[in-house]
Amino acid sequence: MPVTIKDVARRAGVAISTVSRVINNSGYVAGETRERVLRAVDDLKFVPSHMARSLVSRETKSIGLIMPDITNPFFPAIARGVEDAAKALGYTVVLCNTDDDLATEESYVKTLREKFIDGIVFVNVTSGNQEINSLLRDGMPVIALDRSQEVLEASAVLVDNVEGGYLATRYLLDRGHRLIAHISGPDYMSTSLDRRVGYRKALTEAGLEVAPGFLRRGDFRLEGGYREMKGLLSEGLRPTAVFAANDLMAIGAMQALEEVGLEVPTDVSVVGFDDITLASLVKPSLTTIRQPAYQMGQEAARLLVRRILRDEPRTEIILRGELVERNSVAPLPR
Amino acid sequence: MPVTIKDVARRAGVAISTVSRVINNSGYVAGETRERVLRAVDDLKFVPSHMARSLVSRETKSIGLIMPDITNPFFPAIARGVEDAAKALGYTVVLCNTDDDLATEESYVKTLREKFIDGIVFVNVTSGNQEINSLLRDGMPVIALDRSQEVLEASAVLVDNVEGGYLATRYLLDRGHRLIAHISGPDYMSTSLDRRVGYRKALTEAGLEVAPGFLRRGDFRLEGGYREMKGLLSEGLRPTAVFAANDLMAIGAMQALEEVGLEVPTDVSVVGFDDITLASLVKPSLTTIRQPAYQMGQEAARLLVRRILRDEPRTEIILRGELVERNSVAPLPR
DNA sequence: TAAGTTTGTGAAAGCGCTTCCTGCAGGGAA
DNA sequence: TTCCCTGCAGGAAGCGCTTTCACAAACTTA
Structure with missing residues (x-):
């Protein structure tokens, strides 16, 4: 036919x-x-017929996009960036959600591998760099997005998370805050770790130490922010400001504060990270470090395609976060 | 190698x-x-090799997902649903964002057509049913998601938007509101039209008419809701309640109300549609009609695969929206 | 004028599979 | 014994392309 x-x-x-x-x-x-x-x-x-053509040319003009969960508000912008850039270069993108689950990730890699795909963008891989490194060894072009460099041999696109964490904390410091708590993400994520490093750096620089109990381990989800804030408060701790490692946790923390009758920013200031759409919509609107998510996606796709077309050496593109001032921070009266 | x-x-x-x-x-x-x-x-x-296999078997075990914009908070859940169900059935999904642009949509269809894909899920297509019908004629399995049935010959998954609109309006009516404005979406979208029909139906049933100026044309985006609400107010109109055809516009409307010093829900009640994550996070949290987005995605993918595997007749799956009570509606004191 | 060189075209191999056809055993049924 | 299934395996065609390779005509160049 x-x-x-x-x-x-x-x-x-x-x-x-x-x-x-x-x-x-x-x-x-x-x-x-x-x-x-x-x-x-x-x-x-x-x-x-693309299929017939691919069989001969050994390229499919499509790439895989492996991410934890498109439903998490930080990822759609990345996906969109990848998709737009890929499309402009003549590639289509296959979407894969792993839920941070190693087995799922592996199964996807297996499906994509050697089959449909010319290359893969991994967003925020938490697990199995084994996987990735094995792909790399087999010559599959791979880009890691938002994942610390040391971990992988792959080319990468990332924001300077240390700087971002530093910026956020510094901003609070500059406004007179001294009791600054930090709700970080999981330890196995470099983004989480790096932001924490930035936080520490800013404190140290100001001659301060992290007060006991002020460093909390969250999960990058709203509930985690809520939980850790509640935990902090219930231990009788009373920071004047909180820097959460992402917006979702910041918003969770704000909910917790509100629940116990503390007002943001009057009683406690809050800074987030990411600048998801939500950040400008909550009340008070959230001061945060903006990650150029869309741009990150674009850069990743472009870098990947460059690797596919000509075998470029390992590259790293580092973007910078920028502070977006809104209404969740008040200067501390002295 | x-x-x-x-x-x-x-x-x-x-x-x-x-x-x-x-x-x-x-x-x-x-x-x-x-x-x-x-x-x-x-x-x-x-x-x-999938390619070689596909060349012979003429199937690729992958489907296309064409939607306006993954960045719009209503779509990620759908995408996730499609992806999960597809994966479970051994299919991968190719993501396509059209921005409601006909040319983009056509170009994607052209790319997917006869090439990589066994079937296509169209989400919320606004344009070119020509395209779709031509695909159908060529025997390409196609599912329309969230798109009124009359328009297309394709199988479809949808929510009962008329009922949803009715439910929302009825809810306000039951609380004593009589001056209920409606901010609808664009006229070329059946979802928009249907919700409006539901709104009208509820009013008529209550023996009321749509007051002049109370029916506004939005765009399903936050700005549209804001703009229309402002417009309403600036014309000196003063509804006691507003039903917006989606949450984004409802939130925009809330911002507009806040700006002019009107309080939600004390002064004006607001009901939205969709129940995006945002709805529960804004203040006051938004009462809305929940669409089972994830489930819709799943059903669409399953239906599509069934069509691919055995040539099922045209089917229609109609899901129901449900009212989620939150804090943006107050009963009118009598 | 002889020997290239450039331009234009077709035949055929082959990409990695699936599937049809053929053939060969062995084991009942007639 | 003859015939015909049934179980098993190999050969080969073919899916729709790209890409040599060979060849022929037309042009150069010396």
């Missing part, structure tokens, strides 16, 4: 190889012959 | 066709031979 290159060849009265030359603009074809072929293509509404 | 079926055959000392039979579990193979082949597969870490 579908019209093939053979049909076109017959219709145009030429050989298959000539048609191939025309549609790929390769080799010598006389002007008049080209016309004839093009007309036949048009008449027959011929669309070359 | 990659190991092929040929290598396996050589290693196992059998013919290629025998290997094929083993890995596909088809035809007769003696137990001992099967063992030998399996061992060779294992030793060589053979992974069948």
Whole structure:
């Protein structure tokens, strides 16, 4: 049923190889012959089969995008960035949600591997760099997004999370805060670790120490922020400011504060990280470190395609977060 | 470099066709031979080439997901639902963002068509049912999600938007409101139209008419809700309640109300539609009609795969929205 | 004019599979 | 014994392309 290159060849009265030359603009074809072929293509509404083409050329013009969960508000912008850049370069993207689950990740890698895909963007991989390194060894182009460099041999796109953490904390310090708590993410995520390092750095620089109980371990989810804030408070601790390692936790913390009758920012200031849409919509709106998520996605896709096309050496693109001032921080009266 | 079926055959000392039979579990193979082949597969870490297989079988085990914008908070849940269900059935999904742009949509359809994909889920297509119907004619399995049935010949998954609109309006009516404005979506979207119908129906049933100026045309985006609410107010109109056709617009409307010093719900009650994550996080939290987005995605993917596997007749799955009571509605004192 | 060189085209191999066809045993039924 | 299934395996065609390779005509160059 579908019209093939053979049909076109017959219709145009030429050989298959000539048609191939025309549609790929390769080799010598006389002007008049080209016309004839093009007309036949048009008449027959011929669309070359990607599958057949891929079988020969060994490339599928599609890439995999492996991320924890598209439902988490930080990821759609990344996905969109990847998709847009990929599309512009002639690639389509296959979406994979792993829920941070190693087995799922592996199963996806297995599916994508050697099959449909020319390369893979890993977002925020928490697990199995084994996987990735093994892919790399097999020559599969791979980009890690938002994942600390030391861990992987892959090219990467990341924001400077240490600087981001520093910026956030510094901002609070500059406004007179001294009792600054930090709700961080899980320890196995470099983003979490790095932001914490930035937090510490800013404190140290100001000649302060992390007060006991002021460093909390969250989970990057709203509930975690809520829980840790509650925990902090219930231990009788009373920071004047909180820096949460992402917006979701910051918002959770704000909910906890509100529940116990503390007002943000009057009683406690809060700074987040990411600048998800939500951040500007909550009340008070959240001061945060903006990650250029869309741009990160774009850069990752572009870098990946460059690796696919010509085997570029390992590259690292480091973007910077920027502080977005809103209404969740008040200067401490002195 | 990659190991092929040929290598396996050589290693196992059998013919290629025998290997094929083993890995596909088809035809007769003696137990001992099967063992030998399996061992060779294992030793060589053979992974069948999807491309080659697809070329013969004419199926790729992947589906396209065409939606306006993954960045819009209503869509990630759908995407996740599609992805999860597809994965469970052995399919991968290709993500396509169209921004409601006809040209983009067409270009994606062209890319997916006859090429990589076994079927397509269209979410909320606003344009070019031409496209879709032409796909259908060519026998491409297509599912429309969240799109009114009359428009298309495709199978569809939808929520009863008329009922949803009715439920929302009725809820306000029951609380004594009589001056209920409606901010609807664009006219070319059936979801928008249907919700409006539900709104009208509830009013009519209560013996009321839509007051002039109370029916506003939004765009399903936050800004549209804000703008229309401002417009309403600036015309000197003063509804006691507003039903917005989606949460984003409801939140925009709330911002507008706040800006002019009107309090929600004390001065004006607001009801939204969708129940995006945001709805429970804004202040006051938003009373809304919940759409089972994740489930819709799942159903769509399952329906699509069923259509792909055996050519099912046109089907329609209608899900129901449910009212989620939160804090943006107050009863009108009588 | 002889010997390249450039231009244009077709035949055929092959990408890695599936599937159809063929053939060969062995074991009942006639 | 003859015939015909049934179980098993190999050969080969073919899916729709790309890409040599060979060849022929037309042009250069010396």
